[in-house]
Amino acid sequence: MALIKQMVLAFYKVLTRILPINKKIILFESNLGRNYTGNPKAIYEEMIRRGLDKKYRCYFILEDMQTEIPGAAKKIKRNRFRYFFYFAIAGTWISDSRFPKYIIKRKGCTYIQTWHGTPLKKLALDMDAVYMAGETDINEYKKNFYENAQTWDYLISQNSYSTQIFKRAFGFNKEILEIGYPRNDILFHKNNKNDIEKLKEMLGLPKDKRIILYAPTWRDNEFYGNGRYKFNPRIDFSLLMKELKEDTVMIVKYHYLVMDQIDWSPYRGFIYTYDMSYDISMLYLVSDMLITDYSSVMFDYSILKRPMLFYCYDLEEYKNTLRGFYFDFINDAPGPVVETTEELIKAVKVYDYDLYKEKYEAFCRKFNHADDGKASKKVVDLILKTAPLK
Numbered sequence: 001m002a003l004i005k006q007m008v009l010a011f012y013k014v015l016t017r018i019l020p021i022n023k024k025i026i027l028f029e030s031n032l033g034r035n036y037t038g039n040p041k042a043i044y045e046e047m048i049r050r051g052l053d054k055k056y057r058c059y060f061i062l063e064d065m066q067t068e069i070p071g072a073a074k075k076i077k078r079n080r081f082r083y084f085f086y087f088a089i090a091g092t093w094i095s096d097s098r099f100p101k102y103i104i105k106r107k108g109c110t111y112i113q114t115w116h117g118t119p120l121k122k123l124a125l126d127m128d129a130v131y132m133a134g135e136t137d138i139n140e141y142k143k144n145f146y147e148n149a150q151t152w153d154y155l156i157s158q159n160s161y162s163t164q165i166f167k168r169a170f171g172f173n174k175e176i177l178e179i180g181y182p183r184n185d186i187l188f189h190k191n192n193k194n195d196i197e198k199l200k201e202m203l204g205l206p207k208d209k210r211i212i213l214y215a216p217t218w219r220d221n222e223f224y225g226n227g228r229y230k231f232n233p234r235i236d237f238s239l240l241m242k243e244l245k246e247d248t249v250m251i252v253k254y255h256y257l258v259m260d261q262i263d264w265s266p267y268r269g270f271i272y273t274y275d276m277s278y279d280i281s282m283l284y285l286v287s288d289m290l291i292t293d294y295s296s297v298m299f300d301y302s303i304l305k306r307p308m309l310f311y312c313y314d315l316e317e318y319k320n321t322l323r324g325f326y327f328d329f330i331n332d333a334p335g336p337v338v339e340t341t342e343e344l345i346k347a348v349k350v351y352d353y354d355l356y357k358e359k360y361e362a363f364c365r366k367f368n369h370a371d372d373g374k375a376s377k378k379v380v381d382l383i384l385k386t387a388p389l390k
Contacts, residue, residue: 042182042186096113110154113156119162120329127324154177163176187284244345
């Protein structure tokens with residue numbers, strides 16, 4: 001197997017030297033090819049709205065070839081021959097995470113890095129140590145990250161706060177598009193009663209109960225292997241169900257790096273889960289309240305101005321050992337920060353928006369000023385500029 005991979009990579013290098021770049025070919029990848037979601041999805045669907053999926057040749061890189069994709073795009077299996085062939089000739093790359101370091105960025109190809117969140121946790125060159133699966137040497141990790149970031153031509157930022165961090169943490173000195181995230185456009189266009197009711201019907205959710213979305217991040221030091229993390233939130237779901245089930249249901253949404261298969265059958269009727277094919281923006285829209293921890297979902301969800309609670313059972317460990325924070329999370333969080341299930345239940349029951357209104361408004365001014373529902377349009381306009389139709 002190793003020999004075959006070496007031969008494919010050698011052939012790939014030859015292709016990058018002899019084949020011309022085709023400006024009409026666009027490669028998309030979401031979450032390391034694990035689903036069809038996020039910023040790349042939003043950008044591609046804006047192309048569909050304009051009929052551009054038929055004028056460009058669009059390809060989505062995926063692990064699961066059964067994933068449904070609208071429009072004229074074709075699917076490419078990750079790390080197969082066609083994967084390398086199209087990387088060799090594509091005129092535009094669009095991704096929300098890093099490509100493998102053996103992928104060669106050619107002159108004449110435009111790489112739009114959408115990234116995947118506003119940073120609370122320290123990133124890349126700002127990190128003091130690394131605990132991630134497959135990474136042990138912080139200096140090697142930083143070197144690889146820096147070299148990868150130099151292949152990006154454009155980087156999307158959600159706000160001016162992120163822009164400054166990205167420049168330093170990624171060592172990125174090219175153009176940053178401070179336009180908000182394309183994936184959040186839907187939060188402007190679909191945040192109305194009719195669309196939300198339709199989403200609830202599609203997801204099989206009750207319309208007569210409060211819906212809480214629980215969306216924690218992953219933990220660097222809890223993993224099975226490279227890119228395969230555990231779901232271990234130290235939360236008592238049985239107690240939550242006992243105390244809240246009368247008028248509440250809960251959606252549990254894993255981070256895309258979490259690979260656990262959890263048996264939720266004991267919580268049937270209270271806990272709802274959806275596979276990675278469901279974009280989290282739909283879950284934002286149908287939920288009345290968010291429970292998270294250090295995840296960047298807080299920055300996207302705050303666009304909706306709905307209640308947020310922060311269940312941070314490992315706060316001191318995370319802050320002082322695993323990653324560290326860019327800002328004073330405890331003081332700036334626009335909602336209660338709790339560390340036990342009991343505290344969480346109480347916070348849900350007595351939540352008062354007015355107590356956090358001032359913090360919430362300050363939070364939105366800092367982190368949501370660029371989101372306006374038009375980010376996808378702006379990226380597609382850029383594609384038309386860098387890869388013009390003739």
